Structures are given as structure tokens and as C-alpha cells.
Amino acid sequence: MPSAIFRRRCILLTVGAIMAEPAKLVSAISGAEPAIPGLVWAFRLHSDGSAEALPIDRPIEFSHDGRLWLHFNLTDARARPWIAASTLPPLARELLLSNDTFQQLHVIDHCVYGVFSDLVRDIDSATEETAFLRFAMTEHLLVSGRHQALCSADATRRVLEGGYRVDNVAHLLEKIVDEVADTLDRMADKLGQEIDGIEERILADDAKPEMRRNLGRLRRTCVRLHRQLTGLRVLFHRLDQKNTDHLSPGLWIHAGKLAQRLDGLDHEIVELRERSRLLEEELRFKNEEESNHHLHTLSIVTSLLLPPTLITGIFGMNTKGLPLTDVETGFLWAAALMASSVGAAYLFMRRTGIFK
Known part of the structure; x- marks a missing residue:
């Protein structure tokens, strides 16, 4: 009992x-961990290069032979303890959880980590606002995070879902950087079209006051994109010059190839910035020329009105001995005198070339 x-x-x-x-x-x-908090999406990269999207509300098995990409929303406070307790190197964890707002790329034994600048994604398109993608990469794991929705990460997710194949996590990181360049390239095309439209209107003498504000906005956007690309170019040029022979093949990044593409894109952005600056100056010159033309017209009208004004001033003096005061047709003579003075002034200015 x-x-x-x-x-x-x-x-x-x-x-x-x-x-x-x-x-x-x-x-x-x-044998898997509990569901990871703060995940936006997760992918498992198989040995054949295919990518499998994993449900984020279920446990993820880390002992699998495939490689993982975990993308976090860093504004979710629940994700921070998980990242802090992960097996990533301490410096990589510290950078993922930091608030650094400058681009950087670090290489240590068996890990590559850093911060990239990217354009913020709206519901259906990229915006002109920039934010930062933080990442830490080992041979079998890529952990990335952001505080705002970014274009490059979302574009990489979509191409993986569409069947794009990646050989390793380094190839996946290269694809993310490629998507950053693609987004900036599309933004450059959009800026170029707007600048072309403004240039056509300036050449057609159809300048409007808002065009100068639009050119200022376009130039400011070009400056921001140039600043972003300059940082990325420097990172990959430095990585290309570093000795990375100690890294495993799964962490090798084709830094030279990425730097070359970013160089060409930055050159295009700089050209757009210079075009917008020159158009802004040309528009300012046109506005100044139009203002000078108006002032010239006003000066001519003022000069033509000075002689009759003088005559009316003389006849308006309340003194004795004024001419034509006792003549019945005095007003007509005074009017004729004023008209004659205007004609004489007109002929004088025309002969001296003031009207040219």
C-alpha cells in the first residue's frame, strides 16, 4: 500500500x-534548443548550396551538419540575452549588442564580424535613410541583426527563398554586400533620372523655384550615399590587403571583387553629385540673370518716367511766374511737353545702347 x-x-x-x-x-x-527570441528569420544552408527557411517559433537544431543564418531584430530586448550567452567570441558578441554607428570589419581566429551601412526599407521600396547591419560569422553560423528593416538583408532572404544557392557563410555574406550595392545602384539610377529631368527643364528655360530645392535634396542624398560607399570600400580594400591565410576556406571573402564593384558604384555616385552641383549653380546663374533682367527693365522704366516727373514737379510748384498758367490750352501743352520728354529720353537711351 x-x-x-x-x-x-x-x-x-x-x-x-x-x-x-x-x-x-x-x-x-x-536535442534542440528552445525557440530563439527576437528572430526575424532563420535559414539552414545545406551542403548542396540550397537554403531551407526554418520556422522561427520552433526550436532550431544546432547539431545539424548544415550552416545557419540567424537574423535578429535588435530592438527586441529578449534577443540580447541569447546573443550574450551564445558561443560567438566575446568581441563579436559585444559588437552585435553595441550601438556603434560607424562601419567596421574585424577578422580574428575562426570569426569575422563587423558593421555595414545599408538603406532602410519601406513597405515596398528603399528609402534614402541609412541604418546599420551588424553581423558575426563563424564557419557554421552567421548571426546578423538590425534595429530597422534593411534592404540588403530582406533582398538576400527573398533570393534564398527563390532558390539561390550559397556554398558557405562567406558566400552568403558576399551576397548581402552585393545586395547593398544593388540597392545603391538602383538608387543611383533613380537619382540620375531625376537629375536628367531637371536638366532638361533648365535647358528649356522652364526653371521653377522648387527645382533648386529638389537639386539640393538630390545632392544631399548623393553625399550620404558617397559617404556610405566610401566606408564600405575602405573596409574591403583593407581586408584585401590583410593576410587571411589563417582563416578556414568557409570564411574567405572575395574582398577585392567586392571592393572593385563598390569603387565603380562610388564613381557613379560622385558623378551624380557633381552634376547636381553644376546644375544647381547653373540654375542660380539663370535666376540671377532673370533678376538682373527685371532690374534692367525697372531701371529703363524709371529713367523714362524721370523727365515727365520733373516737368510735373515744376508745374506743381506753387510760385508766381509759372509758364502756361494763363493759357487756355496750358494743360495740353504741359502734356505734350511730358510726352516729348519721354520720347527724347527713349531716343537717347536707344542711341546709347541701353536697350541692348
């Missing part, structure tokens, strides 16, 4: 433990 009571109590305690800690039970059964 006592043994039956003891067995019943053991069963109740076991059921209570199961109900109280279901995550631990799932972890014990499947």
Missing part, C-alpha cells in the same frame, strides 16, 4: 514538471 501511494506521488510530480517546463521537455526529447 505505501509503495502504491509513493508511485502515485511520483507520477503527479512528473506530470507537474512536464506542465511547468514544456520547453525543457521539448529540448530533452529533440
